[in-house]
Amino acid sequence: MDRRKFFKVAGGISLFAAAALWARGMMGGGMMGGAGNGAGLKEAGASAKQTGGSPFFNPLKIPSQIEGELRDGVRHYDLRLQAGVSEFFPGVKTPTWGINGPYLGPTIRLRKGEEVSLDWHNSLKEAATMHGHGMHLPAKMDGNVHQLIPPGGSWSARYRVRQKACTNWYHPHTMDRTAEQVMLGLGGLIIIDDEESQSLGLPDRYGVDDLPVVVQDRLFTREGYFAYPRNMMTTMHGFSGDTLLVNGTIAPYKEVEAGLIRLRLLNASNARVYRFAVPGVPSRLIAVDNSFLESPVAVDSVLLSPAERAELVLDLRGMEGKVLRLRDLESGAGVLELRVRRNSAGPAKLPARLTRLERPDPSQAKRKRTFRLQAMGPGRLVINGKRMDPDRIDERVPLGETEIWEVENAGMGMGRMMGMNHNFHMHGSHFWVLERNGSSAQVRPWERGQKDTVFLAPGDRVSLLVRHTDYADKRNPYMFHCHILEHEDAGMMGQFTVV
Numbered sequence: 422m423d424r425r426k427f428f429k430v431a432g433g434i435s436l437f438a439a440a441a442l443w444a445r446g447m448m449g450g451g452m453m454g455g456a457g458n459g460a461g462l463k464e465a466g467a468s469a470k471q472t473g474g475s476p477f478f479n480p481l482k483i484p485s486q487i488e489g490e491l492r493d494g495v496r497h498y499d500l501r502l503q504a505g506v507s508e509f510f511p512g513v514k515t516p517t518w519g520i521n522g523p524y525l526g527p528t529i530r531l532r533k534g535e536e537v538s539l540d541w542h543n544s545l546k547e548a549a550t551m552h553g554h555g556m557h558l559p560a561k562m563d564g565n566v567h568q569l570i571p572p573g574g575s576w577s578a579r580y581r582v583r584q585k586a587c588t589n590w591y592h593p594h595t596m597d598r599t600a601e602q603v604m605l606g607l608g609g610l611i612i613i614d615d616e617e618s619q620s621l622g623l624p625d626r627y628g629v630d631d632l633p634v635v636v637q638d639r640l641f642t643r644e645g646y647f648a649y650p651r652n653m654m655t656t657m658h659g660f661s662g663d664t665l666l667v668n669g670t671i672a673p674y675k676e677v678e679a680g681l682i683r684l685r686l687l688n689a690s691n692a693r694v695y696r697f698a699v700p701g702v703p704s705r706l707i708a709v710d711n712s713f714l715e716s717p718v719a720v721d722s723v724l725l726s727p728a729e730r731a732e733l734v735l736d737l738r739g740m741e742g743k744v745l746r747l748r749d750l751e752s753g754a755g756v757l758e759l760r761v762r763r764n765s766a767g768p769a770k771l772p773a774r775l776t777r778l779e780r781p782d783p784s785q786a787k788r789k790r791t792f793r794l795q796a797m798g799p800g801r802l803v804i805n806g807k808r809m810d811p812d813r814i815d816e817r818v819p820l821g822e823t824e825i826w827e828v829e830n831a832g833m834g835m836g837r838m839m840g841m842n843h844n845f846h847m848h849g850s851h852f853w854v855l856e857r858n859g860s861s862a863q864v865r866p867w868e869r870g871q872k873d874t875v876f877l878a879p880g881d882r883v884s885l886l887v888r889h890t891d892y893a894d895k896r897n898p899y900m901f902h903c904h905i906l907e908h909e910d911a912g913m914m915g916q917f918t919v920v
C-alpha cells in the first residue's frame with residue numbers, strides 16, 4: 422500500500438456529515454489535510470437532518486458465532502486470516518483484513534473443560550501471530566511474538582479450556598506489527614461458557630439480548646482507505662481516529678427488547694480510552710476481563726482502556742418506544758443507539774449472586790516485582806529501562822507462588838511533564854488489582870474481579886496479585902506489556918517464564 426495515503430486524513434467535519442456527503446459523492450480534497458492524531462470524536466447531532474432522522478443509520482452488525490467441529494475428542498475451529506474489502510460508508514470500498522470475512526472475525530464459543538484447537542491459516546501476504554487474549558493456556562499456545570504464522574502457513578493453538586466463563590478476544594501479536602494489523606481489522610471475540618454461566622439465568626440470546634459490542638476508532642482518507650499517520654505523535658500517544666466503529670459498523674443502531682440487555686463491551690481500539698455509559702438507564706456490571714463479579718454492581722459508567730472488557734446489563738423494562746444511546750463520556754460521542762421496541766422474552770431479573778471468586782491471600786506473597794513504564798526518549802518506550810527483546814527473558818516466575826507486581830506509569834524519564842496513558846497486560850493467567858495509588862478504595866468496581874489488563878493514567882501505580890498455577894515451561898515465555906498498541910510496538914513489552 423502507498424504509505425503516503427496514510428497521511429491524508431479527514432479533519433474538521435463530523436463523521437455523520439462525512440457519511441452523508443460521501444454517499445452523495447460531495448466530499449472534496451479541500452476538506453483533507455492536517456494530522457488527525459488525538460482527534461476528538463465528532464458529535465452526531467448536527468448532521469441528523471442530512472441522514473433523514475437519526476444520525477445512527479446502520480443496523481449493528483453481529484459477528485457470526487462459530488461452535489467448532491468435534492473430531493476425535495478435540496473441538497476444531499477453522500480460522501483464516503484474509504484480505505478483503507469492506508463498505509463502512511455506503512458505496513465506499515475500504516481495503517481491510519479479517520478472519521473468515523473482510524473485517525474482524527467470528528465470535529469463537531468455547532466450553533470450559535473441552536480440548537480445543539484453534540486452527541489458524543494465514544492467507545495474507547505477511548506473517549502474523551494470533552494471540553488468545555485473556556486465555557489461560559500453555560505459553561507455546563499463546564500466539565505471542567514467537568508463534569509466527571508465515572504467509573500461506575498454518576498454526577494451531579491446542580489446549581484444554583481451564584478457566585471460568587468470561588469474554589476474551591483474539592488479535593495479532595506480531596513483533597513490531599501489532600498496531601497496524603489490528604487496525605486493518607484482525608480481531609474477534611472469544612466467549613467461554615461454563616455450567617455456572619449457563620445456569621444463572623442471564624440474558625444469553627446472542628445478538629438479541631446478549632450483544633457483542635466491539636468498539637474501535639478509525640480515520641479514513643478521502644478514497645475510503647484507513648488512514649494511519651506514522652509519526653512521533655502516534656508513537657507517543659497511540660493512534661486515535663475520529664470515527665467510531667462497533668463490530669465494524671459505523672453509526673450503528675440496534676433494536677432491542679424492553680427487558681434486560683447484556684452488553685459485552687470490548688475496547689478493541691489501539692489507544693483510545695472510553696468511559697461507557699447509557700445515561701438515564703439503570704446499569705449493572707456483571708463481569709470483567711476474566712470472570713463474573715461475585716454480585717452485580719450498579720454503575721454509572723465503566724472506564725475501559727485498550728483490550729479491557731466489561732459486561733453491563735441494562736434494565737430497559739418499561740422503556741418501549743425510547744431511543745437510548747450508549748455513549749463515551751470521555752469524548753461525549755454516541756457509540757451505539759438502542760431503539761427499544763417490544764416486550765422482552767428474556768429474564769426479568771438478575772441473580773443476586775453470580776460466582777465465587779477465590780483470591781489468593783496477599784499476605785502469602787513470596788516476593789514483589791516492580792514494572793516501571795516509561796518513555797526514555799522519542800520512540801523509546803521501555804519497561805524497567807528495557808525495550809522488548811524476544812531473545813531475553815526478563816522475569817522467571819515460580820509456579821504456584823503468590824507474588825505482588827507493582828506497576829507504575831512513570832511518565833517521561835525526567836518526570837511527569839508529558840502525561841501518557843499506559844496500561845498493563847499480563848499473558849498466561851489473570852491477576853487481581855489490590856491497590857491503586859496505595860489505596861484499595863481506589864480500585865474501581867470494574868477492577869474487582871479476575872483481570873488481565875489494567876489502566877494506568879499518568880503517574881498511576883497499581884499493585885497486582887499474581888499467581889501462576891500451571892503450565893511451567895522454561896523455554897517458552899509469556900509477555901507482559903502496555904496494550905496501547907503503538908507503545909507495545911515501540912518496545913514497551915517484556916517476557917516472563919513460569920518455572
Ligand SMILES: [Cu+2]
Pocket residue numbers: 842843844903904905908909913
Ligand atoms: Cu503505553
